Amino acid sequence: MHALFARMIDAFRPAEGPPPRTLLAFFRWCLSGAWGGLSIAALTSALSGAAEVASAMLLGAVVDAVAQGGDLAGHGALIAAFVAFFLIVRPAIMGLSTATANVIIGPNVLPLVLSRLHRWTLGQAVTFFDNDFAGRIAQKQMQTARAVTDVASEMVNTAAFALSAVLGSAVYLASVDGWGALALLVWLAAYVALIRFFLPRVRLLSAGRASARAMVSGQVVDTITNIKTVKLFASAAHEDSAALGAMETFRDRALDFGRLNTWFRLSLTLVAGILPVILVGGAILMWSRGAATTGDVAASGAIALRLAQMTGWVSMALMSIWGSIGEVEDGMATLSPPHALTDAPGALSLGRVRGEIAFDRVGFAYGRGAGGIEGLSLTVAPGERIGIVGASGAGKSTLVALLLRLYDVEKGAVRVDGHDVRAVTQESLRRNIGTVTQETAMFNRSARDNILYGRPDATEAEMIAAAQAAEAHEFILNLRDFAGRTGYDAHLGERGVKLSGGQRQRIALARAFLKDAPILVMDEATSALDSEVEALVQDALLRVMQGKTVLAIAHRLSTIAEMDRIVVMDDGRIVEQGRHAELLARGGLYARYWNRQSGGFLGTDDNAEEGAEKGAEAAE
Helix, strand or coil: CHHHHHCCCCCCCCCCCCCCCCHHHHHHHHHCCCHHHHHHHHHHHHHHHHHHHHHHHHHHHHHHHHHCCCCHHHHHHHHHHHHHHHHHHHHHHHHHHHHHHHHHHHHHHHHHHHHHHHHHHHCCCHHHHHCCCHHHHHHHHHHHHHHHHHHHHHHHHHHHHHHHHHHHHHHHHHHHCHHHHHHHHHHHHHHHHHHHHHHHHHHHHHHHHHHHHHHHHHHHHHHHHCHHHHHHCCCHHHHHHHHHHHHHHHHHHHHHHHHHHHHHHHHHHHHHHHHHHHHHHHHHHHHHCCCCCHHHHHHHHHHHHHHHHHHHHHHHHHHHHHHHHHHHHHHHHHHCCCCCCCCCCCCECCCCCCCCEEEEEEEECCCCCCCCEEEEEEEECCCCEEEEEECCCCCHHHHHHHHCCCCCCCEEEEEECCEEHHHECHHHHHHCEEEECCCCCCCCCEHHHHHHCCCCCCCHHHHHHHHHHCCCHHHHHCCECCCCCEHHHCECCHHHCCCCHHHHHHHHHHHHHHHCCCEEEEECCCCCCCHHHHHHHHHHHHHHHCCCEEEEECCCHHHHCCCCEEEEEECCEEEEEECHHHHHHHCCHHHHHHHHHHCCCCCCHHHHHHHHHHHHHHHC
């Protein structure tokens, strides 16, 4: 039975289309594919509610039998039904209801919703993540998935149960006394009016509380992620103040919610107390007139007390539902925006490319009116190795970001093997490009997992060969983490915090080597290495570059002096290009850069020109 229930909802079924931005449609998107399982759970919950009414009816029948006096043996069938109901039928119904709630809903709905939100978030452009806290986004995903799950669970466990119990009670009371049923309906109307007054306010304050809670998480995660910077700049007090400010806002929102909750519970308790007075009083009145039996009074009292008790947990469940709806709305605002950068309809999936790259009059300024790249054209032949140099802000990293389609060009086009990168799938484009950046990205996973990220299906031997080529094998063998794992099994800490900058860069190089993509992009790929290790890695890089199209950004010009061509950028434009010796002989911007690095950062134009002349002579 449990295995059958567990399979009723596919917990990792992908959603169809993007998440809607209206509440009911968003719930349908989150829960699509789960309605069958939820319906089964709701049905068993409704049976549980009906069982509560049946309990009161059986109690009334037994009381009438006792009140009539005489030998109880004549009521054997009634007594047998009473015993069977309470020892077999009712426990079976309650057990079934519990099983459906805990096996169908509990383990399946949360991962179903969370996996859908996470997949959608992964598809967002990098600007989405640049504009928010990582911790806040993660908090919003979990908060929204949990809130949707809570709404589904409470609607099944509470709404179905309560509706069945109230309707069953009304039917029974109508059979005893129509006025009692009418009184129940009037009371129910007053109860619903009270709910309608409070719940929109609960929803609003819950959304504010959820937003404040997520901001606390974002602030704390941001501080912990940058803890070394906090300590190096002795800014613990500043970070504490920022965190306390976020926590104070959360506390204020929580207090607002708590005050409303208090008044809500007090009002409902008062309304709940009216019900037994009306129903029991009416039954006694009917009994005094001979229109109702003693059993009817007992059954009416049991129903009244049960409904009065139900109002407490139903009201709390409704508060939970509306509070969760507020949290869903808050999370929906953050997580459901459409993807800013998408594959075109019918986008081509690239196979392994030859590696020709063309920037055709490209313009890109990050949405601003000026800056970035303007009118840039550059063609790179398959297998050609290009060095890219320029001052900070010249547009070098923007150039490779456009090649990787992390952003879409605002003017012109970027092409790979003649295909506009906007007309091919992002996944297939990036599978053809290996990247190593100055800010190396490490996962808090094992060294093996981090290297295999380049090609997950690689063999152990291939993975070790890549590490050896990147001069990473020896230091990896000496790794040990807090859990005692060693070597390639040792975890590297969040963002590789347990490694030096040079070690992180070597693992990133190993990952790129293992990927073996036809295009290799290196953005200051060896900047964190010491001279001895860099010399060894450079030899490996020269071997890896064979047959690949290479774009290498470097401030240390010696690392690209042997490239087939060097492109010099300034203010978003290409101002020079040629081989190392040609550029030195020209005595332009590249020559001045070379002079400053080889001649001790000489700063005057005269010295720059003299250094360029010497460089040109040396090149000849």
